[in-house]
Amino acid sequence: xxxxxxxxxxxxxxxxxxxxxxxxxxxxxxxxxxxxxxxxxxxxxxxxxxxxxxxxxxxxxxxxxxxxxxxxxxxxxxxxxxxxxxxxxxxxxxxxxxxxxxxxxxxxxxxxxxxxxxxxxxxxxxxxxxxxxxxxxxxxxxxxxxxxxxxxxxxxxxxxxxxxxxxxxxxxxxxxxxxxxxxxxxxxxxxxxxxxxxxxxxxxxxxxxxxxxxxxxxxxxxxxxxxxxxxxxxxxxxxxxxxxxxxxxxxxxxxxxxxxxxxxxxxxxxxxxxxxxxxxxxxxxxxxxxxxxxxxxxxxxxxxxxxxxxxxxxxxxxxxxxxxxxxx
Amino acid sequence: xxxxxxxxxxxxxxxxxxxxxxxxxxxxxxxxxxxxxxxxxxxxxxxxxxxxxxxxxxxxxxxxxxxxxxxxxxxxxxxxxxxxxxxxxxxxxxxxxxxxxxxxxxxxxxxxxxxxxxxxxxxxxxxxxxxxxxxxxxxxxxxxxxxxxxxxxxxxxxxxxxxxxxxxxxxxxxxxxxxxxxxxxxxxxxxxxxxxxxxxxxxxxxxxxxxxxxxxxxxxxxxxxxxxxxxxxxxxxxxxxxxxxxxxxxxxxxxxxxxxxxxxxxxxxxxxxxxxxxxxxxxxxxxxxxxxxxxxxxxxxxxxxxxxxxxxxxxxxxxxxxxxxxxxxxxxxxxxxxxxxxxxx
Numbered sequence: 001x002x003x004x005x006x007x008x009x010x011x012x013x014x015x016x017x018x019x020x021x022x023x024x025x026x027x028x029x030x031x032x033x034x035x036x037x038x039x040x041x042x043x044x045x046x047x048x049x050x051x052x053x054x055x056x057x058x059x060x061x062x063x064x065x066x067x068x069x070x071x072x073x074x075x076x077x078x079x080x081x082x083x084x085x086x087x088x089x090x091x092x093x094x095x096x097x098x099x100x101x102x103x104x105x106x107x108x109x110x111x112x113x114x115x116x117x118x119x120x121x122x123x124x125x126x127x128x129x130x131x132x133x134x135x136x137x138x139x140x141x142x143x144x145x146x147x148x149x150x151x152x153x154x155x156x157x158x159x160x161x162x163x164x165x166x167x168x169x170x171x172x173x174x175x176x177x178x179x180x181x182x183x184x185x186x187x188x189x190x191x192x193x194x195x196x197x198x199x200x201x202x203x204x205x206x207x208x209x210x211x212x213x214x215x216x217x218x219x220x221x222x223x224x225x226x227x228x229x230x231x232x233x234x235x236x237x238x239x240x241x242x243x244x245x246x247x248x249x250x251x252x253x254x255x256x257x258x259x260x261x262x263x264x265x266x267x268x269x270x271x272x273x274x275x276x277x278x279x280x281x282x283x284x285x286x287x288x289x290x291x292x293x294x295x296x297x298x299x300x301x302x303x304x305x306x307x308x309x310x311x312x313x314x315x316x317x318x319x320x321x322x323x324x325x326x327x328x
Numbered sequence: 329x330x331x332x333x334x335x336x337x338x339x340x341x342x343x344x345x346x347x348x349x350x351x352x353x354x355x356x357x358x359x360x361x362x363x364x365x366x367x368x369x370x371x372x373x374x375x376x377x378x379x380x381x382x383x384x385x386x387x388x389x390x391x392x393x394x395x396x397x398x399x400x401x402x403x404x405x406x407x408x409x410x411x412x413x414x415x416x417x418x419x420x421x422x423x424x425x426x427x428x429x430x431x432x433x434x435x436x437x438x439x440x441x442x443x444x445x446x447x448x449x450x451x452x453x454x455x456x457x458x459x460x461x462x463x464x465x466x467x468x469x470x471x472x473x474x475x476x477x478x479x480x481x482x483x484x485x486x487x488x489x490x491x492x493x494x495x496x497x498x499x500x501x502x503x504x505x506x507x508x509x510x511x512x513x514x515x516x517x518x519x520x521x522x523x524x525x526x527x528x529x530x531x532x533x534x535x536x537x538x539x540x541x542x543x544x545x546x547x548x549x550x551x552x553x554x555x556x557x558x559x560x561x562x563x564x565x566x567x568x569x570x571x572x573x574x575x576x577x578x579x580x581x582x583x584x585x586x587x588x589x590x591x592x593x594x595x596x597x598x599x600x601x602x603x604x605x606x607x608x609x610x611x612x613x614x615x616x617x618x619x620x621x622x623x624x625x626x627x628x629x630x631x632x633x634x635x636x637x638x639x640x641x642x643x644x645x646x647x648x649x650x651x652x653x654x655x656x657x658x659x660x661x662x663x664x665x666x667x668x669x670x671x672x673x
Contacts, residue, residue, distance in 0.1 A: 042515060187604070269523050
């Protein structure tokens with residue numbers, strides 16, 4: 001399989017007055033052709049920073065970035081100049097943000113904003129660009145695309161705005177799309193629509209997708225492979241079905257138990273005790289040990305390595321759990 | 329079981345004004361003609377998408393918004409007919425927990441000031457009593473007396489929400505409105521707060537109105553619930569009955585739209601077309617017809633009646649209740665297939 005993205009040992013640090021914030025500590029990421037990879041974690045775990053570092057969108061300073069390898073489609077992105085990056089962004093690699101209202105320009109019609117993609121990257125004329133825009137809007141499921149292209153963002157509903165962002169991201173048929181919480185701001189019924197469209201477009205265009213989210217149910221419905229992040233590190237990596245049928249890391253188990261399901265009858269909610277550690281003051285040893293019920297002395301002292309546990313699976317834990325939730 | 333809160337045909341409309349203040353462009357019918365009863369000691373869920381009027385309805389319940397029509401009865405007393413000081417006394421027994429723990433706490437107040445403010449307003453002036461009470465409350469919600477002089481910025485989202493809860497229960501209310509209490513929190517904290525709410529309900533004999541857009545949370549928390557769409561109640565009643573047998577197409581779609589992390593069974597996902605229409609001057613018929621997969625021609629003109637189909641299970645849908653015997657447009661029971669073009673929003 002062709003590899004679209006290869007990221008090795010990414011480290012991002014933000015110096016602040018209160019100390020160093022180690023946002024990302026050695027993340028490896030592989031994305032292959034036509035694959036949908038999810039990066040899951042709670043707020044502050046470094047998932048958005050990772051995705052922005054991949055696009056080289058982090059400003060440095062303040063961010064201090066170190067990376068062993070960042071290869072996109074065979075190119076070494078670390079060697080690219082800002083000008084080359086601007087060519088790559090949008091054409092080969094696009095991003096969909098969480099809040100469509102703030103990522104669209106409020107004083108430009110959505111049509112013009114999508115036209116820009118074609119005019120900038122393909123060098124199309126105004127007319128050609130508009131034709132393509134209308135086609136893209138139609139493809140993404142917006143009724144009356146020609147009229148809608150002349151609307152301003154505030155005239156559209158939340159779901160429509162998110163679709164406009166999808167149309168923009170898919171405009172140049174990029175190799176990789178990074179979607180940062182694409183459906184978090186949407187209602188459930190609209191979320192279902194947008195996810196369906198996103199998945200359909202991704203398959204149809206043969207794009208790879210990096211889905212950054214905190215919502216495990218979204219992951220379950222569209223991802224192929226999953227990386228679970230906690231406090232700046234990958235704690236578990238697995239194909240989606242394996243992850244949900246037999247999670248290995250206690251944090252993954254806790255996260256999954258915390259998602260209420262319709263099938264449950266009990267009145268109690270399963271909870272993970274404690275809170276996510278502060279990024280300035282992370283605990284010793286395994287970052288999850290203060291919240292982990294299986295923690296031993298070794299976990300308090302030593303940070304476990306990411307160890308393979310099966311085909312395409314890795315887990316960062318001294319005491320990984322087996323299928324039945326039992327300790328191995 | 330006695331009723332603690334009764335809503336009788338409550339409507340809340342907001343005028344939409346044009347460029348000149350006296351030109352009325354129309355009305356936002358945030359809540360229209362809602363009748364519900366909430367029993368003492370239960371958790372009553374209100375579910376719906378954004379803009380369906382959940383929060384407006386809850387505000388009307390605690391008297392923060394005056395309904396345009398209808399009555400809000402708290403323990404049998406009409407809130408909006410009470411003289412001001414009587415209302416204030418009544419209001420102490422109903423409190424609210426807000427969605428966003430970041431904007432609902434004053435950043436310049438310390439914990440003690442935040443939690444004791446309601447007591448201060450009631451007229452309590454003894455520092456010692458208040459302090460003792462605040463410490464007691466903090467411990468009840470899982471914080472400690474050491475936090476007394478810290479500021480909201482020192483706390484995480486979950487802890488702030490605990491502060492909001494402590495403040496809400498400081499005057500021993502009997503009726504608590506929780507407006508999306510966990511939607512701003514992380515998944516792993518989510519369950520902690522919901523468990524705390526359940527625990528407090530048992531300890532303090534509270535009645536909750538639990539507003540949420542997450543049906544799975546509602547199913548686990550609530551005894552009874554109401555599903556709202558565009559200002560109207562679509563289905564309401566006993567939670568078990570509704571989840572076992574959802575009758576309204578919107579409820580069915582909402583339940584089907586919940587994404588599950590269960591790989592063991594395949595579920596059918598109903599994807600509703602279109603968006604929630606604007607609540608400004610909504611259509612005369614059923615408010616859901618434009619998106620309803622089972623809409624009939626008559627749904628567009630004739631508003632459905634709100635009928636009790638089985639004990640404690642109300643539905644407003646023509647499919648379930650049939651059409652009333654009045655003048656009906658021709659072919660009213662024909663399904664709308666192929667779907668007629670929806671008029672522009």
